[in-house]
Amino acid sequence: MSVSEWQGDGEAMCPHRLILEHVTSRWGVLVLIQLLDRPYRFSELRRAIGRVSEKMLTQTLQTLERDGLVHRDAKPVIPPRVDYSLTELGREAAEQVRALASWTEQRMDDVLGARRAYDEARDARSRAS
Amino acid sequence: MSVSEWQGDGEAMCPHRLILEHVTSRWGVLVLIQLLDRPYRFSELRRAIGRVSEKMLTQTLQTLERDGLVHRDAKPVIPPRVDYSLTELGREAAEQVRALASWTEQRMDDVLGARRAYDEARDARSRAS
DNA sequence: CGGTATCCAAAAGGATACTG
DNA sequence: CAGTATCCTTTTGGATACCG
Numbered sequence: 001m002s003v004s005e006w007q008g009d010g011e012a013m014c015p016h017r018l019i020l021e022h023v024t025s026r027w028g029v030l031v032l033i034q035l036l037d038r039p040y041r042f043s044e045l046r047r048a049i050g051r052v053s054e055k056m057l058t059q060t061l062q063t064l065e066r067d068g069l070v071h072r073d074a075k076p077v078i079p080p081r082v083d084y085s086l087t088e089l090g091r092e093a094a095e096q097v098r099a100l101a102s103w104t105e106q107r108m109d110d111v112l113g114a115r116r117a118y119d120e121a122r123d124a125r126s127r128a129s
Numbered sequence: 130m131s132v133s134e135w136q137g138d139g140e141a142m143c144p145h146r147l148i149l150e151h152v153t154s155r156w157g158v159l160v161l162i163q164l165l166d167r168p169y170r171f172s173e174l175r176r177a178i179g180r181v182s183e184k185m186l187t188q189t190l191q192t193l194e195r196d197g198l199v200h201r202d203a204k205p206v207i208p209p210r211v212d213y214s215l216t217e218l219g220r221e222a223a224e225q226v227r228a229l230a231s232w233t234e235q236r237m238d239d240v241l242g243a244r245r246a247y248d249e250a251r252d253a254r255s256r257a258s
Numbered sequence: 259c260g261g262t263a264t265c266c267a268a269a270a271g272g273a274t275a276c277t278g
Numbered sequence: 279c280a281g282t283a284t285c286c287t288t289t290t291g292g293a294t295a296c297c298g
Contacts, residue, residue, distance in 0.1 A: 019240050020233045024153035026290095030146075042260055053292050058261065068243020079259045080298085089239055096232050100225040104149045110218055111148050114197020155270090171280055182272050187281065208279045209278085 022067055023093050027052055027060040032086070032094035033101055035070065039085035069093055151196055152222050156181055156189040161215070161223035162230060164199065168214035198222055 022028055030049045034040060040048060046057050061084060064070040069090030073083040086094055104111075151157055159178050163169065169177060175186050190213060193199040198219030202212045215223055233240075 015241060016230075016234050016237055019237060020158065020230055021155065023229065023233065024158060026150060029149065029153060054261075055293090056291060059291095066244055066247045067240045068247070069240075074260090078298095080261080082260060089236060089243070092232060092236065093229075096225075096229040100152065100222075100229060101145075101149055103221060103225050104152065105145055107218060107221065108145055108148060111196045111198075112144060114218070115195055118195045118197070183281075184273090185271060188271095203280085207278095209281080211280060 019067060022063050023069070023097060025060065025063075027056050028064060029097050029101070031057075031060055031064065031084075032069070032090065032097050035084060035086045036091070036094045036098055039073075039083045042082050042084070045084060064090065148196060151192050152198070152226060154189065154192075156185050157193060158226055158230070160186075160189055160193060160213075161198070161219065161226050164213060164215045165220070165223045165227060168202075168212045171211050171213070174213060193219065 023032065027049070030052070031045065034045060034048050042057070042061075046052060046054065049057070061070060061072070065072050068087055071085050071087050071090075073085070075081045075083070152161065156178070159181070160174065163174060163177050171186070171190075175181060175183065178186070190199060190201070194201050197216055200214050200216050200219075202214070204210045204212070
């Protein structure tokens with residue numbers, strides 16, 4: 001499968017790439033993984049993820065809901081209560097994303113080591129010049 | 130301007146999320162998947178991905194190289210020739226990313242259907258009000 | 259509580275010119 | 279060819295105020 005096969009036909013980006021970008025977006029990744037645990041209320045989700053603004057969380061949830069990955073259950077009570085959960089489609093995506101996140105966690109030390117080596121090599125080069 | 134400056138990522142965020150963001154970044158995803166195929170030269174990679182500026186491709190490759198995911202092989206010839214390939218670490222990451230991309234492709238129709246349903250429901254609601 | 263609307267700052271990204 | 283450097287535009291994201 002070639003990357004260029006996903007590209008748009010001139011103006012818009014191809015749908016495949018767009019969906020992938022929703023799923024791999026900064027907050028999309030975190031929301032999907034968090035919801036694998038269990039359903040969350042809006043504020044609860046915000047606290048669980050941490051350092052996400054109301055605006056970005058709203059935007060992310062709406063995008064994921066529109067793509068059919070997240071189910072939004074707004075209960076008509078006072079005060080309002082809205083629960084978010086994964087659809088079956090969302091669970092599939094979330095599991096892929098979680099696999100990637102787990103890999104990242106397992107291999108973090110290797111990456112950090114590679115970074116140190118890279119930076120040291122760069123510093124040595126700049127001293128030599 | 131130093132590399133670490135424009136690469137940003139000053140140690141504000143936890144390393145785990147940071148690595149994940151490099152791997153899932155817009156161009157990072159495309160580069161990793163493309164390099165799963167075989168090593169590529171810079172311009173060759175640029176053509177294969179398409180619609181990526183020189184600047185962004187350079188930036189992405191440097192970030193992935195620093196994280197130890199991509200190997201850069203600059204041959205001291207005229208004209209310059211630089212080959213990029215995946216490291217073992219990079220191959221592991223790329224395979225996870227490719228799995229996610231494949232899922233997206235397989236499930237694209239479901240997502241597009243969900244979107245149509247969402248938009249129609251929203252339009253119906255706005256007409257009713 | 260769970261949003262929306264608005265404004266503003268910061269970061270990403272593109273175009274162009276230039277270099278070894 | 280494979281980049282850097284610079285300038286500029288676009289997008290992203292946060293802060294704040296307000297609403298049902």
